[in-house]
Amino acid sequence: xxxxxxLSQLSGxxxxxxxxxxxxxxxxxxxxxxxxxxxxxxxxxxxNLFKLxxxxxxxxxxxxxxxxxxxxxxxxxxxxxxxxxxxxxxxLSFSLNYAAYFAEIYRSGIESMPVGQYEAAKLxxxxxxxxxxxIIFPQVVKRILPSVTxxxxxxxxxxxxxxxxxxxxMFTIAKQIAASKTTFMPFVVAAVFYYVFNLIVAVVMEKLExxxxxxx
Amino acid sequence: xxxxxxxHIKKSFxxxxxxxxxxxxxxxxxxxxxxxxxxxGKSTLLxxxxxxxxxxxxxxxxxxxxxxxxxxxxxxVYAKPAxxxxxxxxxxxxxxxxxxxxxxxxxxxxxxxLIHVQKKSKEEAYRIGRELLKxxxxxxxxxxxxxxLSGGQQQRVSIARALALNPxxxxxxxxxxxxxxxxxxxxxxxxxxxxxxxMTMVIVTHEMNFAKNVANHVIFMEKGVIVEEGSPExxxxxxxxxxxxxxxxxxxx
Amino acid sequence: xxxxxxxxxxxxxxxASLTGMAAFxxxxxxxxxxxxxxxxxxxxxxxxxxxxxxxxxxxxxxxxDLEGWELVKTPINWDSKDMELDSxxxxxxxxxxxxxxxxxxxxxxxxxxxxxxVIVVKKDAGISxxxxxxxxxxxxxxxxxxxxxxxxxxxxxxxxxTFAGLxxxxxxxxxxxxxxxxxxxxxxxDIGVAKYQIENRDNGEDYEILEEHLNSEKYAIGxxxxxxxxxxxxxxxxxxxxxDGTFDKLAEKYELTxxxxxxxxxxxxxxxxxxxxxxxSETAAETEMAESETESAAE
Numbered sequence: 001x002x003x004x005x006x007l008s009q010l011s012g013x014x015x016x017x018x019x020x021x022x023x024x025x026x027x028x029x030x031x032x033x034x035x036x037x038x039x040x041x042x043x044x045x046x047x048n049l050f051k052l053x054x055x056x057x058x059x060x061x062x063x064x065x066x067x068x069x070x071x072x073x074x075x076x077x078x079x080x081x082x083x084x085x086x087x088x089x090x091x092l093s094f095s096l097n098y099a100a101y102f103a104e105i106y107r108s109g110i111e112s113m114p115v116g117q118y119e120a121a122k123l124x125x126x127x128x129x130x131x132x133x134x135i136i137f138p139q140v141v142k143r144i145l146p147s148v149t150x151x152x153x154x155x156x157x158x159x160x161x162x163x164x165x166x167x168x169x170m171f172t173i174a175k176q177i178a179a180s181k182t183t184f185m186p187f188v189v190a191a192v193f194y195y196v197f198n199l200i201v202a203v204v205m206e207k208l209e210x211x212x213x214x215x216x
Numbered sequence: 217x218x219x220x221x222x223x224h225i226k227k228s229f230x231x232x233x234x235x236x237x238x239x240x241x242x243x244x245x246x247x248x249x250x251x252x253x254x255x256x257g258k259s260t261l262l263x264x265x266x267x268x269x270x271x272x273x274x275x276x277x278x279x280x281x282x283x284x285x286x287x288x289x290x291x292x293v294y295a296k297p298a299x300x301x302x303x304x305x306x307x308x309x310x311x312x313x314x315x316x317x318x319x320x321x322x323x324x325x326x327x328x329x330l331i332h333v334q335k336k337s338k339e340e341a342y343r344i345g346r347e348l349l350k351x352x353x354x355x356x357x358x359x360x361x362x363x364x365l366s367g368g369q370q371q372r373v374s375i376a377r378a379l380a381l382n383p384x385x386x387x388x389x390x391x392x393x394x395x396x397x398x399x400x401x402x403x404x405x406x407x408x409x410x411x412x413x414x415m416t417m418v419i420v421t422h423e424m425n426f427a428k429n430v431a432n433h434v435i436f437m438e439k440g441v442i443v444e445e446g447s448p449e450x451x452x453x454x455x456x457x458x459x460x461x462x463x464x465x466x467x468x469x
Numbered sequence: 470x471x472x473x474x475x476x477x478x479x480x481x482x483x484x485a486s487l488t489g490m491a492a493f494x495x496x497x498x499x500x501x502x503x504x505x506x507x508x509x510x511x512x513x514x515x516x517x518x519x520x521x522x523x524x525x526x527x528x529x530x531x532x533x534d535l536e537g538w539e540l541v542k543t544p545i546n547w548d549s550k551d552m553e554l555d556s557x558x559x560x561x562x563x564x565x566x567x568x569x570x571x572x573x574x575x576x577x578x579x580x581x582x583x584x585x586x587v588i589v590v591k592k593d594a595g596i597s598x599x600x601x602x603x604x605x606x607x608x609x610x611x612x613x614x615x616x617x618x619x620x621x622x623x624x625x626x627x628x629x630x631t632f633a634g635l636x637x638x639x640x641x642x643x644x645x646x647x648x649x650x651x652x653x654x655x656x657x658x659d660i661g662v663a664k665y666q667i668e669n670r671d672n673g674e675d676y677e678i679l680e681e682h683l684n685s686e687k688y689a690i691g692x693x694x695x696x697x698x699x700x701x702x703x704x705x706x707x708x709x710x711x712x713d714g715t716f717d718k719l720a721e722k723y724e725l726t727x728x729x730x731x732x733x734x735x736x737x738x739x740x741x742x743x744x745x746x747x748x749x750s751e752t753a754a755e756t757e758m759a760e761s762e763t764e765s766a767a768e
Binding site for chain 2: 114116117119120122123124125126130134135138139142214215216
C-alpha cells in the first residue's frame with residue numbers, strides 16, 4: 001500500500017483528531033479557570049465539591065471517563081445515545097478532564113502572585129474583576145505557560161484515547177488500516193503526525209513565551 | 217478641616233495587641249512623619265488608615281467623611297462598600313516595594329487607572345501621565361518596563377501613579393527602605409517638592425532625614441502606642457528616655 | 470487580521486469534525502446500524518478506498534437493499550460491544566461474531582459461518598499437534614472467542630494449562646510480529662482470520678495452521694436480547710440471499726466458501742450441543758461439516 005494512499009485514508013482521522021484537540025482547548029481553558037475559582041472560594045462546602053471534582057477527574061483514567069460519559073446517559077437515564085452523542089461525549093469528557101488539570105495550574109499561578117499587586121490595584125480603585133483580568137491574570141498566564149505547554153502536548157497524544165468509544169480519530173483508523181493491510185506503515189505515519197503536531201505546538205508556545213518575555 | 221482623623225484605633229493579631237488606642241489628625245497641607253522601631257505598629261497603623269487592614273476598634277474619617285465609625289462599645293463599624301469606594305478616592309499610597317504592574321509600561325502604569333477607573337479619555341490620561349513623569353524626571357522612560365528601571369526610578373513611577381489619581385492625602389510606607397542608600401536622596405527630593413506644593417502627606421519611615429527636613433509634625437510610636445509627638449524640634453529634642461534610646465540606636469547605625 | 474485567520478481556521482476545524490460525525494447521525498430513511506470491529510478482516514475492515522467493507526458488511530448491505538434500509542456502518546471498540554448494543558447505538562453486532570458459548574446472551578440470527586478456532590505456528594518450529602504446545606507460549610487476542618475456548622473448563626482449558634503461558638494481544642498485526650520474532654510460539658485464532666493473515670502477509674508462507682483444531686464454532690448476527698422482530702426480518706432476508714445465490718457469491722469473493730453454513734437447518738441445534746462438552750462438540754462439528762458438504766454437493 002502506497003504512502004499517499006495511507007495518507008489520504010488517514011486524513012479524515014487527522015481532521016477529527018485536530019477537531020478534538022482544538023475543541024478541548026477552547027472549552028477546557030476557560031472552564032479550568034472557573035474550576036480554579038471554585039477551588040479557591042471560602043465556602044468550605046463549595047470548595048470541597050470542587051476539590052472532589054478535581055480529584056476524581058485527575059484520579060481516574062481518561063479512557064474510563066470517556067466510556068462513562070458515552071454510555072452513562074443510557075444506563076442512568078435510558079437516554080438515546082445515537083447520533084451526535086459519541087462526539088459530544090468525547091468533547092465533554094476531554095474538556096472536563098483537562099479543565100481539572102488546568103484548574104490546578106491556574107491555581108498555582110494565581111496563588112503565586114504577590115499580595116502587593118492586589119493591594120496596589122485596590123488602592124488605585126480597580127474593581128475586583130478589573131484587578132483580576134487587567135492586573136493578575138496577564139501575569140498568571142506568563143507564569144503558567146510552561147506547565148500549560150506540557151498539558152497541551154499531552155492532549156495531542158491523548159486524543160488517541162477516543163478509540164475507547166470507537167470514534168474514528170486518526171489512530172483508530174491507523175489501527176484499522178494496519179489490520180486490513182497487515183502492515184505497520186500506518187503506525188509510522190501516525191507517529192510522524194503526532195510528532196509534527198507537537199512540534200508545531202512547541203514552536204507556537206515558545207513564540208508565546210518569547211512574546212511575554214518583555215517583563216519579569 | 218482635618219483631612220485625616222483617626223480616633224482610638226485598636227488592632228490585634230490573635231493575642232498580640234499591635235495598636236492600643238491611637239488617635240491622630242492631619243490637617244490640609246500638613247506633612248506627618250511616623251517613626252519608631254520595627255514592630256512598633258506604625259505600618260499596621262498606616263494599613264488600617266488606608267483600609268488594607270480591618271481595625272477592631274476606633275474610627276477613621278477623611279475630610280469629615282466617616283469611613284469607619286464606632287458603636288457604643290467602641291468597636292469599629294465600617295461604612296457601606298459603595299461609600300468606602302468613594303472614600304478610597306481621597307487618598308493614595310506609595311508602597312515600600314513599589315508594587316508597580318510589571319506587565320505594563322511606565323506610562324501605562326500611570327495612565328491605566330485613569331482610563332479604566334476614572335474613565336478619562338486616553339488623550340487626557342496620557343497628558344496627565346506625561347506631565348507627572350516629567351515632574352518625576354522620567355520623561356525619557358515612559359516606554360520602559362519596571363524591570364528595566366532602577367529602584368529609585370521605580371519608586372518615582374509609583375509616586376507618579378499615586379499622584380495621577382489626584383489624592384487629597386498621600387501615604388508613604390517606608391518609601392526608601394527597599395532602595396540602595398545612595399538612591400534615597402532622589403525620593404527625599406521628590407517628597408520635599410511635594411511638601412512645597414502643600415501636598416498633605418503621611419510618611420511612615422526609618423529615614424530620620426525625612427522626619428527632620430520634610431515633616432512639620434512627627435509621631436514616635438513604640439509597642440502600639442504614641443510615645444511622643446509634636447514638631448520635629450520638639451520630638452527630636454525630647455527628654456523622653458525611649459525616644460532618646462531609639463535615636464541613639466539609630467545614630468549608631 | 471491574524472486573529473481573524475485563526476478564527477476562520479478554528480471554525481473550519483469545528484465544522485469538519487462536526488461533519489465527520491454527521492455520517493453517523495443522518496437518519497432520514499429507516500437505518501440499519503451494524504456494529505463491527507474494523508480490525509477484523511475479512512469480515513469487516515477498511516478497504517483500499519478508505520471505505521469499510523468485508524464479507525459481513527457486504528452481506529448486511531444486501532439485506533438493506535432488500536428492505537430498502539440505509540446501512541450505517543458503525544465501527545465499535547470490541548471491548549464495549551455489549552454496551553453499544555445495549556444502549557441502542559447499534560442495531561446488531563455483525564462481524565464474525567461467535568455464537569457458541571454466548572447462546573443465552575443475545576437474540577441470534579441463523580448461524581452463517583462455521584468457524585473453527587485454530588493454532589498458527591511457524592513452519593520450522595516443530596509443532597505439528599496440539600500436544601506439542603506443552604511448555605510453549607501461545608498468543609491470543611484479548612476478549613476473543615479463541616481466548617474463551619482456552620479458558621473454558623468444558624473446552625480447552627486443560628490444554629491451555631499445559632502452555633508455558635497465554636499472551637494476550639490487542640491486534641493480529643502485532644501478534645504475527647511477535648510470532649515472527651519468537652516472543653510467542655503459536656497464536657490461537659479463528660480459521661478465517663488465520664487464512665487471511667497467511668495469504669496477505671509478506672512472509673505468509675512461513676506460517677501454517679495446525680490440522681488439529683481447538684474447536685468448531687459458528688458465527689451469527691447478534692441482536693439485543695428480545696429483539697426478535699428485527700432478527701426474524703434479517704433471517705428471512707438471509708434465506709432470500711441464499712436462494713438467489715448472492716450469499717454464495719459473496720462467500721466466494723472473500724474465500725469463505727469452505728466455511729459458510731447458512732441453510733443447514735439443524736446447524737443451530739448442533740452448535741448449542743457443541744458447547745455442552747468437548748468430545749461431543751468435536752463429533753457434532755464433524756457430522757455437521759459432513760452434512761453441509763453433502764448438502765452443497767447435492768445442490
